[in-house]
Amino acid sequence: MTEPDDLTRAREELGDPEAIYQVNPAWFRTKLLVGLALVGVGVAAVGLAVVFGFKLLQHLFHFIIWPLLAGGGLVLNLYRQRGLHVLIYPTGLLRLRRGEVESFPWDEVAEVRLKTKRVDTAVLVRGPDGEPAECWLPAEVPDVQVWTAGLTVVRADGAKAEFSPALTGYAQLAEEVQRRTFPPLWRDAFRRFRDGRTLAFGKLDVNLLGIHHKGQLLPWHEVGKLTVAQGQVGISQKKKWLPWATIKPAAEVPNLHVLFALAAYAMDAPPAPESEPDEES
Known part of the structure; x- marks a missing residue:
């Protein structure tokens, strides 16, 4: 099946997509x-x-x-x-490439990994109740070193798709994927967080008490800011010059948009009790 045939068939079976990204x-x-x-x-x-x-x-x-x-x-x-087309639908993402067709329904996406050099702050949109409703990290588009940036989407069954700045509109694609995967990922993460469980984000663990890294705990009321600099996630501590922790590369931390939103919520919440929450099973 040729690339135009893939695109035509997708439109005939699913209707016109909301957006198409291609090289x-x-x-x-x-x-x-x-x-x-x-x-x-x-x-x-x-x-x-x-x-x-x-x-x-x-x-x-x-x-x-x-x-x-x-x-x-x-x-x-x-x-x-080469030959890649990415179609965005209300229900999910469709990846077409040289006869291969893969779908990634938003509700079935387990991980979104963003490879980026720098993020000063995430874009956080709150709902009427004050809780995060949307969140995404702006994606950079290098002029030459396109391999230093990228987006990986992993389905719950382990299937994954990788996208790079070679795609026209890559920054918009990265935003769309983060915005649309955020609601289901947030609902699950927030429920477990509120129930006192510990959530793993790569080498970081978070729970009601704060952020855990290499056996150390940084309570939420002492967390300064989460950023990405030089390709690594940095966590600052209030009134401290040096980062409390750095994790590199940033692409190894899954669902950064959920982590940033969870940190923003927890930093505004009242301090948790001193008792240690239950570990995530």
Whole structure:
């Protein structure tokens, strides 16, 4: 089945999607040329080092390593995203790629992982009752190093789909996925949190008492702010200069949008009792 056939069939069976994200052909060709050019620069620098002696290698090091890594990473990322279409429906996400069709209903998404270098603050929308109704972390779109950013969606049965800034409108796609997966993920997380259970977010655990990391506890009333900087999640403590904890890479922390919303809620709530809540089973 060709890519246009996949798209036509999806529209015929499910109706017109609310949004379509795909790799722009002109953008794809331009970035591919950039990637190949960078690889060419790296290969040329290696050739010069061989011809004129490896003493020249120390002077050409940056002209070898960075172009090869940047160009190779760019070309590899483009190869993985070629022919990809992402369709957004009210009920879920449809991934079409070169004859492969996968659906990710919003209610069946277990994890959303965001690979990003920097997030100063999450966008939090509260409902009439004051509780979080929507939350997402803005996604960055690198010009060349597209492999340093990305979005991974994992279904409850383990199936996953990965998306990169090679997609036109990637930042909007990342926002849509976080906004639409937030309600079901939040309902489950908030229920367990309110019941006194401990929730795991990668190497972080949170419960009514606060944030747990490497055997240490930071009570909610002492939590300063959650951010992402240099590709790692940072947790600051009030009246302290250095971060209380850092977790890297940020992409290893699942459902960051839920964690940020839960932290915002807990930091505004009254302090919890001193007794330790039950562990998550």
